[in-house]
Amino acid sequence: MTAFLLRRLSQTVITLLVMSVLVFVGIYMVGNPIDILISASATPAERQQIITAMGLDLPVWQQYWIFLKNALAGDLGNSFVYNQPAIRLILSRMPATLELAFSAFVIALLIGIPLGLYAGLKPRAVGSRGVMVFSILGFSLPTFWIGLMMILVFSVYLGWLPASGRGQTVNVLGVPLSILTLDGLSHLVLPALNLALFKISLVIRLTRAGVIECMQMDYVRFARAKGVPEARIVLLHVLKNTLIPLITVIGLELGSLIAFAVVTETIFAWPGMGKLIIDAIGVLDRPLILAYLLMTVVMFTIINLIVDICYSLADPRVRLGEDSRS
Amino acid sequence: MPEEMKTLVVTGLRTQFNTAKGPVAAVRDVNLKVARGEIVGLVGESGSGKSVTGLSIMGLIDAPGEITAGAILLNGEDLRKASPKRLRELRGDRIAMIFQDPMMTLNPVLRIDTQMIEAIRVHDHKVGRQEARERCRDALGLVGIPSPEERLEAYPHEFSGGMRQRVAIAIAMLNRPDIIIADEPTTALDVTIQSQILAQMQKLCRDTGTALIWITHDLTVVAGLTDRVYVMYAGDVVEEAPVEDLLDRPIHPYTDGLIRSIPSHNAPGQPLNQIPGITPALDRMPAGCRFHPRCPRRTDACLEEIALRSFGPAREARCIHPLVEG
Ligand SMILES: Nc1ncnc2c1ncn2[C@@H]1O[C@H](COP(=O)(O)OP(=O)(O)OP(=O)(O)O)[C@@H](O)[C@H]1O
Ligand SMILES: [Mg+2]
Numbered sequence: 001m002t003a004f005l006l007r008r009l010s011q012t013v014i015t016l017l018v019m020s021v022l023v024f025v026g027i028y029m030v031g032n033p034i035d036i037l038i039s040a041s042a043t044p045a046e047r048q049q050i051i052t053a054m055g056l057d058l059p060v061w062q063q064y065w066i067f068l069k070n071a072l073a074g075d076l077g078n079s080f081v082y083n084q085p086a087i088r089l090i091l092s093r094m095p096a097t098l099e100l101a102f103s104a105f106v107i108a109l110l111i112g113i114p115l116g117l118y119a120g121l122k123p124r125a126v127g128s129r130g131v132m133v134f135s136i137l138g139f140s141l142p143t144f145w146i147g148l149m150m151i152l153v154f155s156v157y158l159g160w161l162p163a164s165g166r167g168q169t170v171n172v173l174g175v176p177l178s179i180l181t182l183d184g185l186s187h188l189v190l191p192a193l194n195l196a197l198f199k200i201s202l203v204i205r206l207t208r209a210g211v212i213e214c215m216q217m218d219y220v221r222f223a224r225a226k227g228v229p230e231a232r233i234v235l236l237h238v239l240k241n242t243l244i245p246l247i248t249v250i251g252l253e254l255g256s257l258i259a260f261a262v263v264t265e266t267i268f269a270w271p272g273m274g275k276l277i278i279d280a281i282g283v284l285d286r287p288l289i290l291a292y293l294l295m296t297v298v299m300f301t302i303i304n305l306i307v308d309i310c311y312s313l314a315d316p317r318v319r320l321g322e323d324s325r326s
Numbered sequence: 327m328p329e330e331m332k333t334l335v336v337t338g339l340r341t342q343f344n345t346a347k348g349p350v351a352a353v354r355d356v357n358l359k360v361a362r363g364e365i366v367g368l369v370g371e372s373g374s375g376k377s378v379t380g381l382s383i384m385g386l387i388d389a390p391g392e393i394t395a396g397a398i399l400l401n402g403e404d405l406r407k408a409s410p411k412r413l414r415e416l417r418g419d420r421i422a423m424i425f426q427d428p429m430m431t432l433n434p435v436l437r438i439d440t441q442m443i444e445a446i447r448v449h450d451h452k453v454g455r456q457e458a459r460e461r462c463r464d465a466l467g468l469v470g471i472p473s474p475e476e477r478l479e480a481y482p483h484e485f486s487g488g489m490r491q492r493v494a495i496a497i498a499m500l501n502r503p504d505i506i507i508a509d510e511p512t513t514a515l516d517v518t519i520q521s522q523i524l525a526q527m528q529k530l531c532r533d534t535g536t537a538l539i540w541i542t543h544d545l546t547v548v549a550g551l552t553d554r555v556y557v558m559y560a561g562d563v564v565e566e567a568p569v570e571d572l573l574d575r576p577i578h579p580y581t582d583g584l585i586r587s588i589p590s591h592n593a594p595g596q597p598l599n600q601i602p603g604i605t606p607a608l609d610r611m612p613a614g615c616r617f618h619p620r621c622p623r624r625t626d627a628c629l630e631e632i633a634l635r636s637f638g639p640a641r642e643a644r645c646i647h648p649l650v651e652g
Pocket of ligand 2 (some may be wrong): 377378
């Protein structure tokens with residue numbers, strides 16, 4: 001277990017290094033942030049002063065070296081635009097994004113698993129066909145278009161739900177959350193559903209395929225021969241076998257939910273990291289972009305770790321550290 | 327012994343599968359009688375309908391399969407008329423089944439104790455967990471599993487194939503059923519383990535008075551184990567006899583062919599006898615005696631439907647050109 005964690009840690013460090021080099025070189029080649037940041041009316045002297053203050057007059061390898069030294073001390077630099085620590089900017093926006101992504105994740109599981117179970121148990125029923133049509137639509141319609149339609153229907157025509165912002169938030173351990181107030185919840189519903197839609201379709205398909213496969217297995221027949229009631233066969237014998245492979249896929253999808261939140265946040269004006277990073281890319285705000293991407297790598301690593309631990313807990317045949325999947 | 331005293335009486339069982347080409351009968355007209363504590367063999371080539379017969383008796387035929395005729399009396403109660411609830415109560419309690427592939431019959435993600443205890447508690451909720459556990463431990467000991475107390479906590483993948491099959495047998499015996507249907511449970515195991523399990527199974531059934539239907543394609547297994555044998559060919563029972571009579575003086579040419587193709591039955595160095603041709607496909611069954619295209623004794627009369635005839639006490643065969651006259 002310790003060896004497993006150490007290996008994970010070293011992999012993460014390498015990923016962070018490679019990522020930071022790529023971003024540094026990439027942004028350096030795309031253009032000079034100075035041209036975007038400084039107004040055309042600035043005098044050459046002012047211009048030179050700002051360039052020196054940001055350290056942009058140094059050769060790129062030297063800039064990277066300074067960044068690395070500071071990063072090791074926990075300082076990822078100040079945003080060029082906001083002139084505040086980039087990490088603080090990211091962290092202030094992160095709760096909103098995580099809340100959105102986790103809500104979508106839970107919705108995807110709560111809706112996807114029961115529907116997939118039903119469609120797998122009764123593949124020929126009319127209801128199951130309806131479920132599958134829904135999942136095809138969820139897969140193929142673009143998220144942003146569905147988002148706009150949701151706003152049109154539920155906010156504009158029906159006026160049931162607000163279309164933008166986080167609503168009222170409550171601080172829990174210093175972290176603002178929308179989900180705990182009625183107003184916040186009503187703001188969360190539409191964006192979370194919108195973000196979840198694709199994942200619901202995915203969970204439905206995976207669950208359905210797993211259930212159909214498991215129901216044909218000999219152990220189901222043997223359980224029936226033992227006289228085990230059908231409900232217990234489905235909810236214990238079949239569901240457990242179905243959920244194990246699902247854990248891996250779904251866990252990794254949680255990471256992609258955080259990434260895709262960028263689109264949903266833009267549509268619903270949800271004040272998360274997504275909006276921040278889109279703007280940062282527009283003005284080549286290198287410290288902010290770097291901080292965001294490095295945070296994302298760390299987040300993915302943590303999620304992967306949790307997934308692997310869950311997987312090894314659920315599947316008796318897997319022991320951490322022995323498998324080669326890491 | 328009067329019919330209603332028999333543990334199991336099957337008459338005129340017909341099971342068919344509804345395929346794209348229309349219904350095909352995998353089991354056409356099967357009659358079986360098993361007395362209390364009797365060990366009966368059901369022998370035939372692959373595809374002769376042995377498993378379908380076993381599953382039909384258990385009420386475990388799934389769509390597109392369907393029992394279309396016949397009666398299945400368990401202790402005088404017709405299972406075909408029983409409600410699904412009643413069937414579930416009987417399965418695993420009064421009638422149990424073991425399957426061919428020990429690697430597939432146990433649920434890979436549930437511990438052995440979970441899978442054993444449920445077999446007791448779904449039939450009798452009043453049994454406490456601790457008492458059920460003790461019964462499971464004793465059952466494992468009876469089938470020759472070392473340190474059963476600890477093994478209860480294990481998962482199936484921690485057992486060898488032979489050990490898994492012993493666990494399955496222990497589960498089938500848990501509630502002291504009146505009859506166990508064993509569908510080739512030793513076919514996937516190596517010969518030494520096979521003979522150990524056969525001897526153990528025979529002893530267990532004799533000690534507890536449990537009747538046994540042993541399904542196999544191997545006449546040598548039947549010779550040592552059973553009291554009486556049914557020979558199946560292409561969905562029909564073609565011969566029924568006490569085991570010594572069957573092996574010494576077979577009546578049906580198919581039985582004769584099966585006996586002649588046992589390797590040890592031939593003088594060393596002689597070419598093995600084999601029955602010419604193959605079992606016909608279900609949708610291409612010949613008219614009349616289904617064996618006639620492969621039979622050395624066939625005449626035109628074999629093209630008519632042939633009924634089961636008596637050849638003295640406890641002997642029946644479906645043949646008009648028998649090797650032994652009744
Ligand atoms: N689900 C099914 N759908 C269609 N046909 C089936 C189905 N199950 C069994 N059959 C057919 O029924 C016939 C009898 O099959 P069965 O499994 O009873 O044979 P068996 O005697 O047990 O053979 P084996 O020794 O290979 O186990 C076969 O021809 C098989 O193709
Ligand atoms: Mg079979």
